[in-house]
Amino acid sequence: MTSKRLNTFNVLFISLAVVAVGYVIRTPWLPIRRETKTSMGYPEDSLMNFTELTGKYGYISEEHHVITDDGYILTMFRIAKAKNCHKRKRSPPVLLMHGLLQSSDSWIDSGPNAGLAYLISDACYDLWLGNVRGNYYSRGHVHLNPDKDAEYWNFYIEEIGMYDVPAMIDYVLDYTGFEKLNYIGFSQGTGTFLVMCSERPGYCDKVQLVIGLAPAARQINTKSKIFRTLTQTFDKVEGALSMYGVQEVLCKGAFSQEFVAYFCQMSDFTERLCETIIDVFDHVESPHSGSITNETTKVLFGHFPAGTSVHNMARYGQSMKSDRFEKFNYGKEQNLVIYGSEQPPLYNLSATTVPVLCIYGKNDGLVDVKDVEWLMSKLPNVIESVKVEEPLWTHMDVTYSQYTGDTIFPKINEYLLKYTSA
Known part of the structure; x- marks a missing residue:
């Protein structure tokens, strides 16, 4: 077993090396055309966008565009009609936010019987799904070109929490006419909400319930060696990468993502290897076998990774070295210039x-129990903190497991009902 995991680690390390330089390599044949992928046997679902994929399974979705105060153009989706909801929608609306390197597609990749977007909308909630700056749905800006202007990529969770989350909340409330909404965030999706509450007074008052799924704040106890090494490497080499014009990483359509999507559907062997890679990335000592199905694995790598900035990845590397939930650490001298103190300021939890x-x-293995418990001890209004009964439940299970309907959705639905009108 140790040898098998070591071999997998080596394959994954090589793959991550490919990933790390993947965005630098540009060729005329990337991204691979959809027609070509279809002829090569890629799963149909992996090639579809949000509205196409939900439409295939009988759901009607709308696409909306939001402009932040600093000019980023974000895409949101709303499931306007759910396949299995045959009555009036509940109110207020629900905003569902993805994690790091994901997009709104992550909530539907596991299919209509397991994807949280399907489960929540089928329960007749007015569901909206966000996409933060830098992923493939939200690469627009009113005057910056993400392919030419380095300034576009000068963001981390600070800007997502300061601008993206508030803009999406305002848009949903303005569009629906409600004063408050319910918010569900996975990992980074919760961490950026905490940033918003700290840095944008009054915005917490626009939300009546927050459901944090594996919430990411500080991550000093993260067990994943792969994630820790990758993000801390970005922290060390951010300056060098910037000199070579690399500000965007792990994006859809680049060599890294195209390679993984192709590799994971080549054969039964590569499919199984990709499943093992997910476990190793999450540093799962006891894999949750069968939780993420073969089909879901092939579909999710058609949409993942979805892209972000080097600066954001570097910030995650820092979060594993500090026992504080704090802003970006530029070093003592630069911190004095930017913040007026040698240490970066804390976010006000x-x-x-x-x-x-x-x-x-x-x-x-990515958001450790100890860090979650630390975070819950700092928040003033925790109504319940629930450890999933399934002892093998992992980080990636939250979005991709076939068992979400039995494990986490019942508790989500219980609290949405408490904070919802029929």
Whole structure:
């Protein structure tokens, strides 16, 4: 078993080396055309966008565009009509936010019987799904070109929390006419909400319930050696990468993503290897076998990774070295210039006054139990903190497991009902 995991680690390390330089390599044949992928046997679902994929399974979705205060153009989706909801939608609306390197597609990749977007909309909630700056749905800007202007990529969770999350909340409330909404965030999707509450006074008052799924704040206890090494490497080499014009990483359509998507559907062997890679990335000592199906694995790598900035990845590397939930650390001298102090300021977790439900897994190697418990101890209005009963529940299970309907959705639905009108 140790030898098998070591071999997998070596394959993954080589793959990550490919990933790390993947965005630098540009060729005329990338991204591979959809027609070509179809002829090569790629799963149909992996080639579809959000509206196409939900439409295939009988759901009608709308595409909306939001402009942030700093000019980023974000794409949101709304499931306007759910296949299995045959009555009036509940109110207020629900905003569902993805994690790092994901997009709204992550909530539907596991199919209509397991994807949280399907389960929530089938329960007759007015569901909206966000996409933060830098992923393939949200690469627009009013005057910056993400392919030419390095300034576009000068962001991390600070800007996502300061601008993206508030803009999406405002848009949903303005569009629907409600004063408040319910918010569900996975990993980074919760961390950026905490940033918003700290840095944008009054915005917590626009939310009546937050459900944090494996919430990411500080990550000093993260067990994943792969994630720790990758992000801390970005922290060390960010300056060098910037000199060579590399500000965007792990994006859809680049060599790295295209390679993984192709590799994972080549054969039964590569499919199984990709499943093992997910476990190793999450540093799962006891894999949750069968939780993420073969078909879902092939589909998700058609949409993942979805892209972000080097600066954001570097910030995650820092979060594993500090026992504080703090802003970007530029070093003592630069911190004095930017912040007026040698240490970066803390995010004010006590500003998250909205009721919080937390759901997390014991077998999560990316957002460790100790860090979740630390975070819950800092928030002033935690109404319940729930450890998933399944002891093998992992980080990636949250979005991709076939068992979400039995494991985490019942608790999500219980609290949405408490904070929802029929």
